[in-house]
Amino acid sequence: MKNALEIIAAVLILLICAGFGGCTDRTELGNRAIIQALAVDHTDCYRVSALMFSSGGGSDRIDASQDNVIKVTGEGRTISEALNEVSLIDGKRVYMSETKLLILGGGFERESALDMLETLYYDMRCSLGMPVCCVGRGDRAEFVTDLKFTEGITSAEKPLSLIENGHRMGVSPKTTLLDLLADSAGGKASLLPMLKEAKNGRGMTADDDRTAVLCGSRVFENGLLGAPINEKETASLMRRGK
Amino acid sequence: MTEKTPRISASQLFCVLLLSRLSAEAVYPRTASQTAFEAAAAVVISELIRFLAALPIIAYSSRGTDVFGALCGKSKILGRACAAAAAALLTAASAWTLFAMSRFAADNMLAENALWLIFALAVIFAVYAAARGAEALARSGVLFLVPAAVIAVTVMIADAPHITRKSFESLRELGSNSRLLSDILERLTRGGEYLIFAAMMPYVSRKQSGTLRNTASAFAAASAAAALAVCLFGCLVLRELYGRCEYPMLAIASIADILLFKRLDGAAAAVWALCGAFRGGVMLWAAGDVLVRVFKSPEPREKEAA
Numbered sequence: 145m146k147n148a149l150e151i152i153a154a155v156l157i158l159l160i161c162a163g164f165g166g167c168t169d170r171t172e173l174g175n176r177a178i179i180q181a182l183a184v185d186h187t188d189c190y191r192v193s194a195l196m197f198s199s200g201g202g203s204d205r206i207d208a209s210q211d212n213v214i215k216v217t218g219e220g221r222t223i224s225e226a227l228n229e230v231s232l233i234d235g236k237r238v239y240m241s242e243t244k245l246l247i248l249g250g251g252f253e254r255e256s257a258l259d260m261l262e263t264l265y266y267d268m269r270c271s272l273g274m275p276v277c278c279v280g281r282g283d284r285a286e287f288v289t290d291l292k293f294t295e296g297i298t299s300a301e302k303p304l305s306l307i308e309n310g311h312r313m314g315v316s317p318k319t320t321l322l323d324l325l326a327d328s329a330g331g332k333a334s335l336l337p338m339l340k341e342a343k344n345g346r347g348m349t350a351d352d353d354r355t356a357v358l359c360g361s362r363v364f365e366n367g368l369l370g371a372p373i374n375e376k377e378t379a380s381l382m383r384r385g386k
Numbered sequence: 387m388t389e390k391t392p393r394i395s396a397s398q399l400f401c402v403l404l405l406s407r408l409s410a411e412a413v414y415p416r417t418a419s420q421t422a423f424e425a426a427a428a429v430v431i432s433e434l435i436r437f438l439a440a441l442p443i444i445a446y447s448s449r450g451t452d453v454f455g456a457l458c459g460k461s462k463i464l465g466r467a468c469a470a471a472a473a474a475l476l477t478a479a480s481a482w483t484l485f486a487m488s489r490f491a492a493d494n495m496l497a498e499n500a501l502w503l504i505f506a507l508a509v510i511f512a513v514y515a516a517a518r519g520a521e522a523l524a525r526s527g528v529l530f531l532v533p534a535a536v537i538a539v540t541v542m543i544a545d546a547p548h549i550t551r552k553s554f555e556s557l558r559e560l561g562s563n564s565r566l567l568s569d570i571l572e573r574l575t576r577g578g579e580y581l582i583f584a585a586m587m588p589y590v591s592r593k594q595s596g597t598l599r600n601t602a603s604a605f606a607a608a609s610a611a612a613a614l615a616v617c618l619f620g621c622l623v624l625r626e627l628y629g630r631c632e633y634p635m636l637a638i639a640s641i642a643d644i645l646l647f648k649r650l651d652g653a654a655a656a657v658w659a660l661c662g663a664f665r666g667g668v669m670l671w672a673a674g675d676v677l678v679r680v681f682k683s684p685e686p687r688e689k690e691a692a
Contacts, residue, residue, distance in 0.1 A: 241649070271641060271649055272624075272637060272640055273548075273641035320641075322625075322641060325627045325630075326552075326626045326627040327552075327626070329625075329626035329627055329630060330556060330559070332552075332626075
């Protein structure tokens with residue numbers, strides 16, 4: 145009796161696994177728009193600019209250059225609408241679990257970014273450990289995605305290494321999605337590293353002398369970006385553990 | 387010819403109970419408490435209530451015999467009523483666990499459209515596990531506890547750097563505690579381990595039956611310590627976000643960055659989903675076993691109790 149039950153259970157499990165398992169809601173890896181970095185600006189609507197991983201124009205190996213990244217933009221009244229547009233334009237399903245960097249741009253001085261951040265975490269499955277940075281007042285976050293960094297397997301890695309190095313050196317904060325959501329839930333302020341376009345040296349980007357540098361920070365409180373804080377004050381705030 | 391009674395050890399029983407408890411922490415969504423103090427208080431109070439409610443079973447466990455059989459020995463109606471009530475509670479808890487586990491898996495393993503398929507698979511798994519009997523469940527409990535412990539410890543080690551000064555500041559916030567009662571009630575409805583203990587007690591090897599009370603006490607302490615550790619660690623890592631996370635154990639796993647993986651929530655979801663299904667299976671077996679023992683052959687039980 146017990147043996148018969150075991151055989152029936154095993155056959156049922158095999159049948160179900162063979163018939164359905166993995167077939168529901170299936171998306172092949174090649175059909176996923178794997179967003180590496182996302183820049184979000186807000187004017188009348190959300191404008192997202194996504195750097196997405198591409199295997200390098202059909203090459204059979206990953207070429208460590210900007211060819212591994214494509215940029216797609218989308219607009220919408222909500223962040224979901226804007227990301228849907230990205231998905232429609234790229235023809236792939238958006239996948240954000242591996243997104244390495246989120247850049248908050250112009251417009252979030254007036255419009256709260258909290259709803260957007262919650263959507264990115266709860267609905268788009270962004271990692272709570274994803275670093276978040278911002279750009280200066282009046283600047284557009286999209287400029288970071290326009291810079292074709294030549295270092296790193298994808299051009300999203302360079303701004304990330306800028307932030308991590310600045311944090312290691314104690315001159316710039318490193319703030320994650322977890323910090324922003326937790327601080328906002330507790331009614332506290334967070335300090336976001338600020339990126340600025342600059343001309344320096346050559347060869348860092350495909351545009352030769354254009355690059356991005358860390359230039360202080362901005363306070364993020366109640367979902368809004370505050371006034372820019374210069375490098376010296378940022379370092380001072382970090383030393384005081386703010 | 388008599389059928390050989392399956393035998394398990396007291397430590398296997400402890401592993402099954404602890405795994406069941408930890409699975410409940412992982413697969414049930416949190417909806418209540420907001421602050422760390424509120425959540426920790428709810429854990430301690432609910433564990434205490436559960437322990438006090440289970441005191442008759444724990445007290446009886448020192449004799450190492452069948453609780454329901456002994457009750458039947460005193461009064462057949464009372465024994466059968468208690469067994470039927472325990473079986474009903476265990477069946478309901480099993481069904482609820484399997485549904486919660488299916489929702490947990492569907493929500494966290496990007497298979498939103500497969501809720502009922504996962505539920506069907508979980509039910510088959512649970513029925514199969516229940517049909518295998520006490521010995522197989524006890525052995526599997528130890529095996530399941532190993533990956534569960536490995537993933538829990540790995541996540542804790544990987545997330546330790548996320549504990550900062552702000553984390554300890556958030557622990558000190560007391561809040562309004564307006565949801566304490568609902569959190570306690572929520573936790574109390576997600577128990578059932580002491581009923582599993584009562585169902586498995588007669589199968590513990592006679593040589594070890596003297597240690598059953600110690601097993602129950604050790605489980606009570608380990609259960610409270612594990613639930614409190616999970617709760618406080620979640621609060622330390624997630625800070626104020628803890629109150630807004632349905633599955634804190636997965637939220638902390640999503641930021642666990644180890645050498646091989648950037649995030650561990652996928653692996654953790656798979657392990658805890660299986661453990662949840664196992665919990666459902668153990669409860670289903672316990673429900674069936676309690677009924678069979680009391681209704682099938684009451685005379686030997688009465689003799690044993692006498």
